[in-house]
Amino acid sequence: MTEPTPRRRLSADDRRAEISHAARSLFATNGYHATTTRELARAAGVSDALLYRHFANKRDLLEFVVTEAIETFSSLPPLERMEALPTDQLLLRLGHGFLERITANLDLILILVGNHAEVQDARFASFIDSAASALGEQLAQRGVAKNADEGYLSARSFFGSLISFILLQRVLGMDSVRPVDSGRYLEHLVELTVKGA
Structure with a gap:
């Protein structure tokens, strides 16, 4: 036995x-x-x-x-560490870190999105709001946006586009229809953001 x-x-x-x-x-x-x-x-x-x-x-x-998820994203390096970088390099560094964190923790994103009625937790939204506010102020100070409000909208678009990209490619199957390299996508997004498009 x-x-x-x-x-x-x-x-x-x-x-x-x-x-x-x-x-x-x-x-x-x-x-x-x-x-x-x-x-x-x-x-x-x-x-x-x-x-x-x-x-x-x-x-x-x-x-x-959910607390683990919030801590995972909140532990990204603060923007202050990257303020000396040129705008495109700042956005690339932020974007790469954010994409890596989303990709490595896609299950947590799916839980936050798919179970939002049960979760009812605003900490992730507050994290995105805080990150977009800080980045928006940087974009305004650098002349990429007219003011902090427009900078905030550009930063929200930036972070939202990255989340949407991963969800579309990995969860909804765009990778099987048209694979797109995340680095190339990020470079294009940075270019659009810097141009203010």
């Missing part, structure tokens, strides 16, 4: 991270409501009881995942 494989002993933080990782995948693929706690426990390789030891309920787990 084969002995069962012993369960790995993990710290509470590591176990929560493991459960959260499984939840990210299931919530992004199936949605919050369609995912059962039994499926979450099975995907994380834990019992239902152990899942409930780390998270009071499925809602608590969703909140943990």
Whole structure:
């Protein structure tokens, strides 16, 4: 008779991270409501009881995942570190970092978008608003936009275009219809933004 494989002993933080990782995948693929706690426990390789030891309920787990998502994007390098760069280089650096973060955490974006009614959390929108405000002021100071309000709109368009690009290419299947290199897309977007188009 084969002995069962012993369960790995993990710290509470590591176990929560493991459960959260499984939840990210299931919530992004199936949605919050369609995912059962039994499926979450099975995907994380834990019992239902152990899942409930780390998270009071499925809602608590969703909140943990959303907080991870917000922290992931909020940890991007601040604009102040790049103020000395020429405008096109500033936008390229910001854009590359943002695209990398979105691509690496696409499941989190899908959770925020696909489960917005359950999430009801304005932290990601506040992060985008803050980033667009800071970038908008830079664009106005550099003469790319007439004033901070127009700079804000250009910056919102910039960040929104990057999110839309990844969603269209990777989630909605544009890659199979017409593959577009993300670097080339970003360069074009930077050119449009700098020209004020």
